[in-house]
Amino acid sequence: TQLLEQSPQFLSIQEGENLTVYCNSSSVFSSLQWYRQEPGEGPVLLVTVVTGGEVKKLKRLTFQFGDARKDSSLHITAAQPGDTGLYLCAGAMSGGSNYKLTFGKGTLLTVNP
């Protein structure tokens, strides 16, 4: 059972379009991190959200943490070919010694010129 469900799994869009990637769970997370990963490379941290309802913007990327800290979304405005890549959400659980990150399966985004 996947603790973090990411959707869609694959997304192919044209340059200039907008898109939203979702990360959902029935569990509460202390924090949620979004990464972007290129083939054969390590995940690169984009943002960390820790407060329910928090919204963070990074240029054309907008990240939101759900009020109950169980879900998150990534919205990209006017996508560009350089945005192509695998986007991963990863959460750290509340309580105990659960500092490990639990990852979603990822969303493979392709932006066509």
Added chain:
Amino acid sequence: AAGVIQSPRHLIKEKRETATLKCYPIPRHDTVYWYQQGPGQDPQFLISFYEKMQSDKGSIPDRFSAQQFSDYHSELNMSSLELGDSALYFCASSWGLGSYNEQFFGPGTRLTVL
């Protein structure tokens, strides 16, 4: 800015051989995490260390062991390698141990077991 360094970047081994992967965290980071990512899979947590002590353990086989040294670098030792161990192995580091602490990943070591 300095990033997490992993070596080697690529490693080819035969079945039943041993392998040692090294990780050098970002300067002043005291926590190291190891993850395994199979082909087309998301990274799976193996083990973590904080101030040279094991802090958490995930789905790490008994054939694998790891430690963190006084300079905070970490090594993942893998013995009796199996074909299924072929994967990307990532090390991540953070400052402090906590669910709010951001983890920064290295470029990974691609292990191929023949």
